Amino acid sequence: MFTGFDRIIWVKKALLIIVLFFSFNVNAGTYEDRFTSCMLDNTSDRDKVILVKWLFVLLAEHPTLKKDFPVSESDKVAADIAIADYISYLIGQRCLEETKNVIKYEGEDAFLRAFEYLGEVAVMLLIQDEDVNKGFERYLQYIDPSIFVEL
Helix, strand or coil, X not given: XXXXXXXXXXXXXXXHHHHHHHHCCCCCCHHHHHHHHHHHHCCCHHHHHHHHHHHHHHHHCCHHHHCCCCCCHHHHHHHHHXXXXXXXXXXXXXXXHXXXXXXXXXXXXXXXXHHHHHHHHHHHHHHHCHHHHHHHHHHHHHCCHHHHCCC
């Protein structure tokens, strides 16, 4: 029988696999690592809120979500301006040397991969939230536990 506790463990393992899949970056070079670390080290709690809001606005643009989760044009502009300010601050001030080095020595792809990682951080911030975590588990009540007997 698939008990409530087993369901929670199963969900947490699934989330861990997702996290490891998105976080595993074996191609990162020294300068990319330094650039990524600089961005993360200089991302405040306020910046994390900006990342999460911007990610939500982006997701709400998807055709399957747009109708059910409308975002006003002014909210889109506000999120875009906030993320632009944050990114400008990082690459133009706090991580200027790391930005120059990653582009010079490892190229544009390494520079862009660091931002992909930053996006992954935003997703992690979402799924680590207690209320979101509860939402991840909410669907389990509708799964027939007998399907796991044969596994």
